[in-house]
Amino acid sequence: MSFPFSVRNPRFASEIYSTIEDLPIVSPHGHVPVAVLQRDQYIEADPARLFITDDHYVVRMLYSLGVAPESLGVVSNSGFPAGRNVKPEQIWDLFWRHRFAFEGTPSGYWISKSIREVFGLNPAPKSTEVQTLFDAISTQLRTQTASELLAKQDVRLIATTDDPTASLSLHGELQNDGVHPTVRPTLRVDSVIDISDPMWRKNVRDLSRITETEITTFDHFITALRIRRKDFIDAGATAIDIGANMVTSGRLTRAEVDALWVRACMYRADAADTARFLGHMFHELVAMSVDDRLVVQFHLGVFRDHNAAFVEKYGAATGADIPVRADFTHGLRPLLEEFGSSGDITMILFTLDESTYARELAPIAGHYPAVKLGPPWWFFDSPRGIRRYLDAVVETAGIENLAGFNDDTRNIATVRARHELWRESVAAWVADSVADGLISESYAIDAARRLTFELAIEAYRLGEPDKWKDSTNAADIF
Amino acid sequence: MSFPFSVRNPRFASEIYSTIEDLPIVSPHGHVPVAVLQRDQYIEADPARLFITDDHYVVRMLYSLGVAPESLGVVSNSGFPAGRNVKPEQIWDLFWRHRFAFEGTPSGYWISKSIREVFGLNPAPKSTEVQTLFDAISTQLRTQTASELLAKQDVRLIATTDDPTASLSLHGELQNDGVHPTVRPTLRVDSVIDISDPMWRKNVRDLSRITETEITTFDHFITALRIRRKDFIDAGATAIDIGANMVTSGRLTRAEVDALWVRACMYRADAADTARFLGHMFHELVAMSVDDRLVVQFHLGVFRDHNAAFVEKYGAATGADIPVRADFTHGLRPLLEEFGSSGDITMILFTLDESTYARELAPIAGHYPAVKLGPPWWFFDSPRGIRRYLDAVVETAGIENLAGFNDDTRNIATVRARHELWRESVAAWVADSVADGLISESYAIDAARRLTFELAIEAYRLGEPDKWKDSTNAADIF
C-alpha cells in the first residue's frame, strides 16, 4: 500500500488520509492579490509569471545560484528594467534548466503537484518537452477564469491580505455575487504601525484620505483604524494581520504615546520609539477586537530586506528576508496579561523560530484561552517542517489549541497542493501518534479532520465547518 | 510483534524492553506531598482531585479551552471559593467531556495508562460509563493505603520535594518504619534564596525558627542552611534542589554579599540584586556539598507566574509558567570553573530549552566530571520529548553522563506510568541506535538497564543498584 510519506503503518495512514482527501479547501490566510481573483476575466499570468517570477521562494533560490533576477522577469528599479524584455518562454526554459536546484524543497514539490493535478500535465518534462509544457499550461490559463481554476481545486473560501489603504471595491463586487469561491479581505496593518518605514507618513495620509477623516493626533489615527476595520468587516473580513520584525508588547501611557506620535510625525523617532510604538499598537489593535471580534494574526520575527541593495533594486518581498530568533515569553507578556485570558478574543501566533514551538508557544497556547497557534509558516510549511511542528507543539498545546492550516500562497495554482502536503503530513503524523499511544485509535479520524479542516474554520470564525462541506457560498454559512 | 513505539525493529525493541519492564521503580525526584504518603491512612483524594484538580498539566489545558478552574475544583483566592462547592463527580464528568483535548499529550497517555494498569479499569469509558469509572476508582482509593498503591506499581523509593521550613516529622516517622516504599525528602531552597519573593523575609524568619538560630547576618543564614541540610540528611535526603527563572552564577566578594543582604532585608534589592544573590547562592550551596555530599539539582529557566492575574486568583504552580531560553555556557561558567572539575560533587542540570541539549548541556556534561544531565523535564517528559533528548544528548555526552529518569509527578497513581513511558522510549531508542551502528548489539541490554534503572540510583547516591532489585527497604541498601 503506497503512502506518500514516511510513516510506520502506511495502510493506516492511507485509511486516515482517505477520510480527509476530498474535504473542500477553506483557506483563511494567503497572499493571492484580489485583482487575480476577478470573476469575469481569464487568468492573465503566463506559466513563467505564475510559477517563477511572482514566487519569491523561486526567485531567491535561483538568485542564490547566480541567476540574475532580471533574467527571471523580475523588474529592476534601477533604470534598467531588463526584466520587462525577457520572454516568458526564456524564463520557463531557464527554470527547467535549474530544476535540480529545487530537489529537496517544498517549492519543487508544490510546482510538480500543481502541474500534475491542477493542469493534468507531466511535471518532469524532458528538455525537448519544456516548451510544450509551457504552451499547454498557457492554453489552460488563457481559457480559465480564476474562479474555474479554484473550483478545480475545490477551494470554497480564499482570503486575501490587504493594506489599510486598499479600496476594497473589488472585494465588494466579489462578496455577494454568489460565485464560488468566497473571497475575503484581511486587514494587514503593518504599513501604518511601523513608524520607521520611510513611507509611513504617506501611508497615514492615504489612510486619512480613504477614511475621509483628518489624522493629526494619535486619537484620529485610532479612529481611522476603527473605520477601516468596519470597512473590512463590511467587505467580509473576519481577521486582521500584523507582521513585525520583533516580538514585543507593552502599553504606553497617554502622555507617552502622544509624545511619541509627535516625534514620529516629525521623523524624529528612533529605533526604541519604533519598538515602543509597535508594542503599544499591539494592545490597541487587540483592544478593538474586544468590540468588533476580528481575529488577530501575529506573524513575528523576520528581518525584512536583509539584503538592502537587492531590495532597493528589485523591491521588497522578493526573497531577501531572514528570520531572527524570537522571545515570546517576555515579549508578549504584557499583551497576554491584558488580553490572554479573554474568552472573546482570538490571537493566532506564527513564528519563524522553531526553537520557540515547544519552549514558548505551546506552553502559551496551552494556558491562555485567547491564544491559538498558527501552522508552520514560510520556510517551514514543508514536509519536515510540518512534522517538527506537530511533534513539538501538540504534546503541550494539544490539538485543540491549533489554528489548523492556511496556505499563505501567492500562487492561485498551488493552493490545493499546499493543503494536500499538510493533509498527507497530518495523516502520517496521526498514524504514527496512534502507534506511539499518544492518540486513541478511535480518535484518529477526528484528529485528522480537526487539523485539516475544522480548526481553521473555527479559529478564523468562519461559521460551521460542516456547512462548508455542503455549500460553496459563504452567505449560506455565516 | 507489537511494540508501543515508533521503531524500525519492533522485535528487537520488545526483546530489550522485556529485560527492563519488571525492574522496580526507584525515583529520586518528584512532587508527591509527604502527607499523601502516610502509611496508616487510606488515600483521601477522590479520582477528580487525583487526576484533575491537583494536576496543573490538566487544569491549564482545560483553562486554555475556556473551562473555569473553579469548575475543576480549583479553589480561588478571590473570596469566591467556588471550587470548594463543585462535586467531584461533576469535575470528573467535565473532564471526560473534554477528553479529546488531551489527545496527543502525555497527560492523556499517563491517565489512560494509570487507569488501565494501576486500577485495572477501562480508560476509554462510554459517556454512560463515566460515573461508573469514578465509583470504581473511588472504591479502590478508599480501601488502599498510599503504600499499597505504590507497592502495586513496585515503587521501592520515592522522593518528595520540601521547603527549607518543612518540619520533616512525617519523613522521620516514615523513614525507619520498614514499610515499603522508602520515602526521602529533598531540600528545595527556592523560597529562601529568591530575594524578590514578597514572602522572602517571612521565609527566612521561618527558617530561623525551625533551626532555632538567629538569622540577622548572611553568615547566620548560611549557618541555618547548613543546619537544615543536616536535618534533611538525618531524614534520609541525598539531594537538594534549586529552581530558578534564570541561569546564572558568580561569587560575590564578602563585602558585596553583606551589603546585598542588608538591602534584601530592607526590601531595597532590585532585579540585578536578585540575580546576583541567586548566582552567589549557587556557589554557597554547591560548596556545602563538598562537605555533606548532597547532590545538587538545578531546574532552571522558567518564567514562573507568567499570567499574574491567574496566579493571584488560583495560586502558584497551577499551570501559568512559561519557559524561557537559557544560556548555560555563559551563565554557569563561574560555577563550573569553581566546582565542575571536582570528583566529589554531583550537579544535575535540567532545562526547558531543548536548543541547549546538544549545544550546551551535552558538551558541558561531556567535559565536566561533576555534571550529569537530568532527564527531559516538565513539558518534555513525553514520547517525542524523550526521543529528542536522547538523540540530542547521547552523541556528545554519552550514556554515562546522564542521571537516568525521575518521574517529577505529583500524582501517586501515575508514578509507574511515567517510568514506563521512559522505559518504552528507551527500548525503542536503543534498538534504533543499534540499527544505526551507534550502540553495539552486545551492549543494548546494558544500555537500557543503565538508562532506566542504574544511572538514577548512582547519580543520586542511593546505593548499589542491584540491591534495590532484591530489597524494598533502604536500610538494607545504603
Added chain:
Amino acid sequence: MSFPFSVRNPRFASEIYSTIEDLPIVSPHGHVPVAVLQRDQYIEADPARLFITDDHYVVRMLYSLGVAPESLGVVSNSGFPAGRNVKPEQIWDLFWRHRFAFEGTPSGYWISKSIREVFGLNPAPKSTEVQTLFDAISTQLRTQTASELLAKQDVRLIATTDDPTASLSLHGELQNDGVHPTVRPTLRVDSVIDISDPMWRKNVRDLSRITETEITTFDHFITALRIRRKDFIDAGATAIDIGANMVTSGRLTRAEVDALWVRACMYRADAADTARFLGHMFHELVAMSVDDRLVVQFHLGVFRDHNAAFVEKYGAATGADIPVRADFTHGLRPLLEEFGSSGDITMILFTLDESTYARELAPIAGHYPAVKLGPPWWFFDSPRGIRRYLDAVVETAGIENLAGFNDDTRNIATVRARHELWRESVAAWVADSVADGLISESYAIDAARRLTFELAIEAYRLGEPDKWKDSTNAADIF
C-alpha cells in the same frame, strides 16, 4: 537487505549507497598535522596516541567520567608531566575498560569502523585480546607510511589547517612530489586577529618575521596577511579559515581601525575592541578574496577554553570548549551586505547552534550567492546530527547551496570512517526524501553524488570533480 541506518526503504538506500561507496575521498578541511603526512616516514604514533591521547573527543569524555588526562598520556603543563611516563599499553587498556562510555557516540563509531576497515581487525576485543589488538595495530603503523595508510582509504586530497606563521616547507616538499594523496595547506588566521589573545603581539611579530616585513601599522599587518595568503596559494591552498567565539561583522572607519590597532599593540584593548577588530577583519579577509579567490571558511560560535584551569594545565584544544548560541542574521549582515551578492567569492558558514540551521543559515544560503553551508561541525558530525542538518537546511537552501562534507579530523586513520558515516547518512536521507516526494526518484543518485563528492570539490575550488575519480594527482586536475 541490510542497510546500516534508520530508513524506511533499506533496499533503495542500499542501491543509492552502492553508487557512492567507492568514490574516492577529497577532503578539503581537517586537522591532521602536516608533520604526520610526510611521505618517507613510517607513522610515529602508537595506537594509544592515535586513537586516544591526541583525540580531544576521547580525552574529554573520559575526563568527564573521572579519568585523569595524565593517565591518558596527556602532558600537563604544571610541572608534573605525568602524561609522559604512561605507557601506551596502559592507556590502551584504560580506554577499553571504559569503552562503554562511547556507546551511542560517533567517537565509538569511528574508532570501531577504523579498526575494522583500515586495520582489518576486530573492534570488539575481549578483555584478554585488548593487548593483542594494540600489538596488531602497532605493527601496521610501524610498517606503513602516512601515504600508504591514506591510500588504503582512497584519500586523494587532504587539507591541513595551518597558522599564519607556519613555515609551509613541508607542504612545499609534499606538493609536487606526485605521490598520492595531494596535501593542501589552509590558512587559519585566528592567532593574529584575536587581539584578546595574550600571545597576540608575539604572533604578529612571528608573522612579521616569516613575511620579512615590518609590522608597526595596521596597513603593514594587512600587507603581511596578503603576503602570507600568496605563500599559502603557492603551496596549494584554495581556502582560508576563520574561527571565532562570536558571530559579528562590521567595517570600521580608517581612523577607528588605526586607533584600535594602537590600543591593541599597547595591550589596552577591551572586550568591545576585540569584537570590533574581529568584525572588521572579517571584511578585510573577505575583501582580499576578491583578488586572490581564496574560499573563506567561518567556524563561529564556540566558547574556547571554558574550563580555564583545565586548559592552563593541559593546553588548548583538549576538549574544554563549549558552544554558544549564535545570531547570524544580525551578526553577519554587514559582511553579507558588502560581499554576499558577489559571484566571485565563496564564504562557507559552519555553526554549533543547530537552531540557526533552518532559522538563519538556510535562508541566508538560499538567498546570497556567495554563501554555502558547511556540513555539521564538531559535536554534530554524527548520525543524528547529520540527519537533523539535512532535514533542516535542504528544504530552504536546496542541495546546491551546501558545501558537501569534510571530515575535520586530526586522526589519519579515521578519515574514511567519517566520510562513510556521511555517505551512509546521505543515502538514507535521500531514500527517505524520495519516499516523501521531496526528491525525484530520477534525481536520487545525482543528489547523493552531489552531497558526498562533487559539492565539496566545487565549493573549495578544487577543479573538476570527475577528474578526481580518475587521477590521484592534483597536478592533473587543477
